[in-house]
Amino acid sequence: MSPSAGGLVVFLLSVQVIQSQDGWRVDYDQTGVCAAKGSRVVIFYNYTHPPGIDPSDIKDRFWFTKEKDGEPVDLRTDSEYSGRVKYECYSYSDSCYLIITDVREIDSAEYKLTLMTNKPGEKYTGSPGVTLSVTGLQVQVRRSDSTWLELTCHSSCVLSDDPEYDWYKNEEIIKTGSSLLVSSGSTDRYSCYLRGYWDHGSPAVYGPQRPSVSVSPSAEMLEGDSVTLTCSADANPAANYTWYKEHEDSPRASGQIFTITDFTAEHSGNYYCEAQNEMGRSNSTLRLITSSGKSGEFLHDRNRLINKQHLLHVYP
Template sequence: MRGAAMSLTAAASGLVVFLLSVSVVQGQDGWGVTCPSTEICAVKGSTVEIRCSFTYPSTWDGRVNILEKTFWFTKWKDGKRVDLTTDSEYASRVENLCENSICTLRIRNLRERDSAEYRLGIKTNQATYWANPVTLSVTVLQVHVNRLRLSTLLQCLSSCPPGQTSYIWFKNRQEVKEETSPYANFRYDSADSYSCALKGYEDFPSPSVYAPELPSVSVSPSAEIEEGSSVTLTCSSDANPAANYTWYKEDEDSPKASGQIFTITDFRAEHSGSYSCGAQNKLGRSNSTFHLTVVTGSSTMMVNIIRTTLGVLMLILALLLSLWMRKKKALRSTTEAPEPEEIELDSDPVYQNVSHTAAQKEDTEEQGDMV
């Protein structure tokens, strides 16, 4: 039980009970509520328990006084106190655990808006009695960094009233010390991370603080940088507290710019060179170096001409190769022997060689001349 274990003050006093139009002071005639803690500080996301014990008289105004209900409330609606177990903001997160005249209000998954004054109500068949409030503060922890010459002074920031709790400090996620004040002094080391927690809520520490990690740099446009164009550089680094950024160019002492984004609007040859982005916070510094090179306009034109010329030459070579292949195919077809022809004579097919027929004709003509 984290919240109830943080005993801070004595029992609440001055509690009042109303019976019709009659007011009753706490402790009078057996009415009373005692809460070990009247101010409780808890961490967002955690579970808290508010515990109070109560008494009531067995008889009241000459009649038997019977307990009918106990309930916790923080606000009114239509002139009535709203039972937290029926409130839509709490219904799924609260429990009213009562046994042996001790009631415990348990609230899970705390939200910052749960910070309020909580009261225990006791309802009998004759009267309704409610206690003075228990104040709950729901906090979100943060670590504030102060750099000294040889050390780092850290402060665990919370909305908890001073003196209500102790603070647990973690170095590289390992518990290293407990302090009654929210301050802790550590020897500086940029490789370390630090966080804090409230005692009893060690499972809900603050976000860690640490020096910037190695920055990453993006260049837009990411292609070749042409002369006269605009170039935008963006630097990013994971750091807590958030990093501040500074841009430098090699061989220049003064920074070129500050801020996460650095733009060169008219990029020239003299802008070429090595640049660095530095990310820095109170816990350390980290740098990344990169190189930028400009492509001049004439160089770009020459590259385009060469590319075009190569393309035309490739097309010419492809065309010449195609013509050569066609010519070679035609030449091959003329040098090949002709196929035999089919001749019809008296319906009977006779296959003759054309060249052989011509030779016979020449022989016949010679014989005729001889006769």
């Protein structure tokens, strides 16, 4: 997928917060910001100072999320924000804003503004601050009927009242909208992106690919031994596994691992490992048989000659 785009994706809770103390005051335009991973966030604020303070007395304004030795750590000096933070103010105004670019989930925190004057130890922090929540996108799968599935794009916090999403099928855009209908059983890969931000989308959802089955032990086995079968399939959401034997309606086992103890000729036959998730299902066949030979008779097993009276053959 090659498209890329930039822009501002910030969704605010429109509640004004006013913190004041001894004539100091910080007005945050919002108490909470929910942003999509990889987007840019802008937090606006105004501040006022006591009448005896001249604007030139304020030597620094900075934001922080944590402290070191009891002192706030300026985001501009925090290595986790290196190159991603910018402070700006409008000319001849106390209206300012914080910009954080390429936001990450570890950026989720409470952000506070500190004002420092040129008098030693004189500072003011607007607390509580603004809570930033950074979220990734996920695709939810819901069965609409026996034929169709409804895919919806969602996040852990509310991005806006009506966000727009672009839907991709096998890394090519196919639709814009809040949801997408796809046929059940499809092995195509579907993902969603917040419109205008194509660098950070949801993980793709898709039905199980053809499962692979491994057998342990992999060498020849005598009758009466145990054999363990393990099934694995690439799928998202993660697949559930069920084991069947040919011509039997009821499953033999569930889960990735199926162990047959005291293997005998009655256990011989074709076994099916079925991998299933909300998107679809797929299966793989494994053939297990025992062969009996007279003492001294040689049995052919995958281009090798072996001399065993009772033998387990595995045919994937």
